[in-house]
Amino acid sequence: MQSIAHDAKSKLIREFFERDMNQLQKDYPSIVEINVPKKTFLYRQGDYCSNLFWIKSGIVKLSHLTEQGSEITIDLLKRGDVTGCFQNNSADQEIDETAQTLGEVNYYRIAYGDFKAMMSHQAELAWYVIEDMYARRQRVERKLRTILTQPVEVRVINTLLELAEMFGIRCTHGYTLEIHLTQQEVADLVGASRSVVSTILNDFRNRGMLDYTRDQICINDAALHDFCGF
Numbered sequence: 001m002q003s004i005a006h007d008a009k010s011k012l013i014r015e016f017f018e019r020d021m022n023q024l025q026k027d028y029p030s031i032v033e034i035n036v037p038k039k040t041f042l043y044r045q046g047d048y049c050s051n052l053f054w055i056k057s058g059i060v061k062l063s064h065l066t067e068q069g070s071e072i073t074i075d076l077l078k079r080g081d082v083t084g085c086f087q088n089n090s091a092d093q094e095i096d097e098t099a100q101t102l103g104e105v106n107y108y109r110i111a112y113g114d115f116k117a118m119m120s121h122q123a124e125l126a127w128y129v130i131e132d133m134y135a136r137r138q139r140v141e142r143k144l145r146t147i148l149t150q151p152v153e154v155r156v157i158n159t160l161l162e163l164a165e166m167f168g169i170r171c172t173h174g175y176t177l178e179i180h181l182t183q184q185e186v187a188d189l190v191g192a193s194r195s196v197v198s199t200i201l202n203d204f205r206n207r208g209m210l211d212y213t214r215d216q217i218c219i220n221d222a223a224l225h226d227f228c229g230f
Helices: 004-018 021-027 112-121 123-149 152-167 183-190 194-206 221-228
Strands: 032-036 041-043 051-057 060-065 071-077 082-084 098-101 105-111 168-170 175-177 210-212 217-219
Touching: 004 021, 004 051, 004 123, 021 112, 041 051, 041 082, 051 112, 071 123, 071 152, 071 183, 082 123, 105 112, 112 123, 123 152, 152 168, 152 175, 152 183, 152 194, 152 217, 152 221, 183 194, 194 210
Parallel strands: none
Antiparallel strands: 032 105, 041 098, 051 082, 051 105, 060 071, 060 098, 168 175, 175 217, 210 217
């Protein structure tokens, strides 16, 4: 499910990058388009990263590995999102997250200096980036509040509804997710163990609130809202 605003942003970004790549590379010499398969790392936690990564298509997972060895999924990024180094002193600072593709991904890689120049020259594009960064911050803060204050069952519902909002395609039952997520990946998003989340997902399926196969998840958003009373 995509809003009109997101469609407009995607159109602007697509037209900007595809109108004349040769000219873009003259203006911003470091820019390059890259295609990678699933499970590819754009960068790893602890790297010294000096590039930005602008997603053209596909899904990228941002995660953090704790000192105890647990992986926390911070966010999922889609077409039009930007990640990487947003600081000028990146050569002296380790990045504290990992970016890995969930499936095949196309992205533009651009050095920090060229990205900064691009944003200075393209005001409308820069504003979309600011809006996206703010929306991402809100998602992460909302997720943190939910993990700290809500039981796992409610956290699973909130996560499913958010996934439907970001990656859902309308179907007869509600929304089918256009991305493939394992139960472990859903558990990582929820901030709970796979066994607990698996039990909850099976219960929701038995209640008709969602269905899932090895390849996809179908979310009955109306049933989930009714179950929670919101």
